[in-house]
Amino acid sequence: xxxxxxxxxxxxxxxxxxxxxxxxxxxxxxxxxxxxxxxxxxxxxxxxxxxxxxxxxxxxxxxxxxxxxxxxxxxxxxxxxxxxxxxxxxxxxxxxxxxxxxxxxxxxxxxxxxxxxxxxxxxxxxxxxxxxxxxxxxxxxxxxxxxxxxxxxxxxxxxxxxxxxxxxxxxxxxxxxxxxxxxxxxxxxxxxxxxx
Amino acid sequence: xxxxxxxxxxxxxxxxxxxxxxxxxxxxxxxxxxxxxxxxxxxxxxxxxxxxxxxxxxxxxxxxxxxxxxxxxxxxxxxxxxxxxxxxxxxxxxxxxxxxxxxxxxxxxxxxxxxxxxxxxxxxxxxxxxxxxxxxxxxxxxxxxxxxxxxxxxxxxxxxxxxxxxxxxxxxxxxxxxxxxxxxxxxxxxxxxxxxxxxxxxxxxxxxxxxxxxxxxxxxxxxxxxxxxxxxxxxxxxxxxxxxxxxxxxxxxxxxxxxxxxxxxxxxxxxxxxxxxxxxxxxxxxxxxxxxxxxxxxxxxxxxxxxxxxxxxxxxxxxxxxxxxxxxxxxxxxxxxxxxxxxxxxxxxxxxxxxxxxxxxxxxxxxxxxxxxxxx
Numbered sequence: 388x389x390x391x392x393x394x395x396x397x398x399x400x401x402x403x404x405x406x407x408x409x410x411x412x413x414x415x416x417x418x419x420x421x422x423x424x425x426x427x428x429x430x431x432x433x434x435x436x437x438x439x440x441x442x443x444x445x446x447x448x449x450x451x452x453x454x455x456x457x458x459x460x461x462x463x464x465x466x467x468x469x470x471x472x473x474x475x476x477x478x479x480x481x482x483x484x485x486x487x488x489x490x491x492x493x494x495x496x497x498x499x500x501x502x503x504x505x506x507x508x509x510x511x512x513x514x515x516x517x518x519x520x521x522x523x524x525x526x527x528x529x530x531x532x533x534x535x536x537x538x539x540x541x542x543x544x545x546x547x548x549x550x551x552x553x554x555x556x557x558x559x560x561x562x563x564x565x566x567x568x569x570x571x572x573x574x575x576x577x578x579x580x581x582x583x
Numbered sequence: 584x585x586x587x588x589x590x591x592x593x594x595x596x597x598x599x600x601x602x603x604x605x606x607x608x609x610x611x612x613x614x615x616x617x618x619x620x621x622x623x624x625x626x627x628x629x630x631x632x633x634x635x636x637x638x639x640x641x642x643x644x645x646x647x648x649x650x651x652x653x654x655x656x657x658x659x660x661x662x663x664x665x666x667x668x669x670x671x672x673x674x675x676x677x678x679x680x681x682x683x684x685x686x687x688x689x690x691x692x693x694x695x696x697x698x699x700x701x702x703x704x705x706x707x708x709x710x711x712x713x714x715x716x717x718x719x720x721x722x723x724x725x726x727x728x729x730x731x732x733x734x735x736x737x738x739x740x741x742x743x744x745x746x747x748x749x750x751x752x753x754x755x756x757x758x759x760x761x762x763x764x765x766x767x768x769x770x771x772x773x774x775x776x777x778x779x780x781x782x783x784x785x786x787x788x789x790x791x792x793x794x795x796x797x798x799x800x801x802x803x804x805x806x807x808x809x810x811x812x813x814x815x816x817x818x819x820x821x822x823x824x825x826x827x828x829x830x831x832x833x834x835x836x837x838x839x840x841x842x843x844x845x846x847x848x849x850x851x852x853x854x855x856x857x858x859x860x861x862x863x864x865x866x867x868x869x870x871x872x873x874x875x876x877x878x879x880x881x882x883x884x885x886x887x888x889x890x891x892x893x894x895x896x897x898x899x900x901x902x903x904x905x906x907x908x909x910x911x912x913x914x915x916x917x918x919x920x921x922x923x924x925x926x927x928x929x930x931x932x933x934x935x936x937x938x939x940x941x942x943x944x945x946x947x948x949x950x951x952x953x954x955x956x957x958x959x
Contacts, residue, residue: 404922428919434928434945441926442952446894448915448927458916 390556390574391470391496397495398494398552399423404431406489408452408482409472413440416561420445428464430456455475456485464490467551471576472528473497480542487548496578499555501535501571512520520558520575536571543581552580587663588655589621589646589670596687597723603681603716609706612695616720617686618678621662622670624724631726632668632871634658634677635734635741638809638867639859641685644677645670645753650959660942673730676722679925680713682867684860691792691860703789704861710737710874712847714744718752728752730957735759735939737867737884737907740874743914746891747876755957756891759898760939763884763917765875769905772812773868776805780861789862800862803852804865811849815902815935819844827958883914888921894927896953898946901940926953 388539392415399405399541403425407416408431411435429447430568431437440447450456453476461578467490468483476482486493499505515525523530528571534542536555543550555574557566603611619642624631634644636657643772645662649653662668662675679687682705690705721729723942730755734742739761746756765773780786791797823844828917880887895918899911908929918925930946932938938946 426922427922428925436947437928438948438952439947441896441928442955446924446926448919448925449929450927458912458919460920463922510878548592 389414389470391578393470394488395470395496396422396552398492399425399466404428404460405461406464406467406573408446408456408467408469408486409421409475410436410440410445411467412436413443413445413447415468415470416440416445417443425546439531456482456489458499459485459489461488462491466490466492468494470494470496471498474532474534474568476532481545483542483548484546487549487581492551492580494578494580494581495539497534497539497574498499498530499571499574499577500533500537501537502558503572506572536545536574539577539579543579547583550579551582554578587665587764589663589951591649592619592621592646592656593648593793594619594642597720599716599719601724603712603719603863605712606709607707610683611688611706614683614716615686615692615907616678616679617689618708618720618823619644619646619656619675620677620724621645621675624674624726628724628726629728629730629899630672630674630731631721631724632673632675633721633745634662634668634731635713635732635738636677636680636869637734637738639806639855640734642677643685645675649748657940660940661934661947661950667947667954668733669773669951669954670677670954673957674726674944676720676724676726678717680708680867681716682708682863682870684863685775687722689860690789690862690866700792701862701864702792705862705866707866708870710734710740710744710870711748713870714741714748715746717741718749721752722808724887727755727889728808728834729953730959731755733759733763736761737871739906740876742873743876744874746893747887747897750892753893754891756909756955757896757897757898757953759913760900760903760906760911760936761914762906763914764874764878764888765872770872772905772912773872774810776808777865779808780865783861786861797856799842799853802856802859802861802864804825804848806855806859807848807958810848812905813936815904816931817902817933817936818935821933823847837919842852843877855954884917885920888917888923891918891921891923893923894956895923897925897927898939899927899929900932900935900946901929902913902933903936903937903938 407429416427467486505516553567555570556576557563558575626637643656644658645656679685694701732742732745739758779802786795786798826843835950899908915927
């Protein structure tokens with residue numbers, strides 16, 4: 388289980404209606420079903436992941452996030468979650484706006500490009516960082532919109548998005564203490580609980 | 584016989600002496616339904632799966648009637664041991680709908696009031712009437728609640744209708760390559776098919792069974808039109824391209840070169856025209872045209888689906904232009920808005936509408952993955 392997913396759990400009320408954007412093989416929805424008895428729906432585009440998630444007994448809808456979410460009514464879910472997908476969509480700000488329209492609350496997680504390793508990699512080698520967390524080359528990566536913790540909070544401020552809570556993951560054991568204190572430098576993954 | 588086949592099967596007939604009132608008024612005093620079953624009904628009768636057939640379908644969905652049978656049932660790709668609709672788990676019921684021409688009471692049956700075949704006087708059923716008859720069959724078989732009702736195309740419309748009409752009698756609804764109602768274009772194709780039949784002199788205003796001639800030309804033409812719409816442009820291109828028939832095989836009177844697609848369509852049409860009843864074809868296409876899921880619910884498809892209590896799987900095929908993925912999306916969106924559990928996949932396939940009958944790997948995988956959740 389990815390760390391960010393277990394961190395999100397506390398923001399999900401029992402029996403909530405949850406929409407998971409880019410749900411992958413349904414790992415998180417399965418956890419939510421077990422721990423929170425939610426009525427979950429997942430959106431996914433990868434064929435193998437869809438089959439796997441459906442095989443887990445989850446409700447999965449094949450849909451491309453980049454083609455919009457206009458088919459989902461306003462405020463039709465208690466929580467809309469998007470874990471590690473914000474950096475992979477064409478228009479992250481539009482997806483965020485749509486999430487906030489569809490869900491009363493939203494949870495977003497993304498890799499923090501401001502992490503010191505990224506900065507070090509770029510400044511010393513002069514090349515785009517490739518790491519365990521971001522294992523792709525610049526030309527074949529699905530991650531086309533990297534941002535930093537500070538970038539994200541600036542966007543929230545400009546768009547009037549309320550940050551209800553945030554949490555940071557630091558990568559290695561014990562590093563989350565640093566990550567929470569100096570997130571833009573030490574967080575590998577940022578987790579935000581937001582609403583309108 | 585291969586291990587994934589249900590093997591040799593035999594149809595059965597259920598007779599109902601209770602009258603069935605059709606939505607549009609007329610009543611059938613009694614009727615028969617021909618059906619096949621695959622697998623075993625369990626002690627609690629909780630593993631029943633109903634298969635609803637499409638326009639020209641019938642009860643023979645899987646297996647063979649004899650070892651010499653050249654072809655298995657129409658949905659043999661999906662029904663059998665180890666297939667998505669796994670007969671080791673499920674008791675599968677497949678029937679011929681009322682008005683059909685494969686053994687259930689229909690235009691070729693005798694009208695008890697006149698002593699002659701019903702012909703064009705057979706009452707026009709709606710999809711809902713078929714569902715009511717299917718519910719009678721469920722009673723007859725001792726099945727209070729289907730584990731799943733499954734159908735493609737017109738069969739998908741029946742499956743959806745089940746979820747609204749008998750919400751407590753269906754746990755899962757699987758809707759494949761369907762729509763909540765036909766588009767104008769879709770109705771137009773059906774009307775061309777009907778005109779082809781009605782304008783055949785042998786149609787004799789529907790009373791052709793009194794004589795020895797049958798409106799085979801009209802029926803063949805109707806099938807040809809339909810067949811083109813069930814295939815995609817790409818499928819026809821890759822299958823036939825612009826290849827010509829070999830000399831000697833051409834039937835054209837003026838011996839002009841003939842494209843393979845022409846002789847293929849003519850063959851399909853002529854095969855169908857000797858195996859199918861023209862009045863049944865008219866009746867089935869009209870039921871298809873008139874189906875409108877939301878109409879009894881103030882034309883509000885979301886309100887309609889609020890009646891449902893089951894879970895849904897909706898599937899579509901990328902090159903299906905007769906029942907396009909967009910139409911399936913409308914179903915999914917309405918189910919989401921009605922807060923009903925739904926899964927949806929759009930299967931990439933070149934074969935057009937016909938894809939729902941074919942063993943396409945991803946289709947079978949998703950279908951199979953979904954049915955794992957159906958408890959018995």
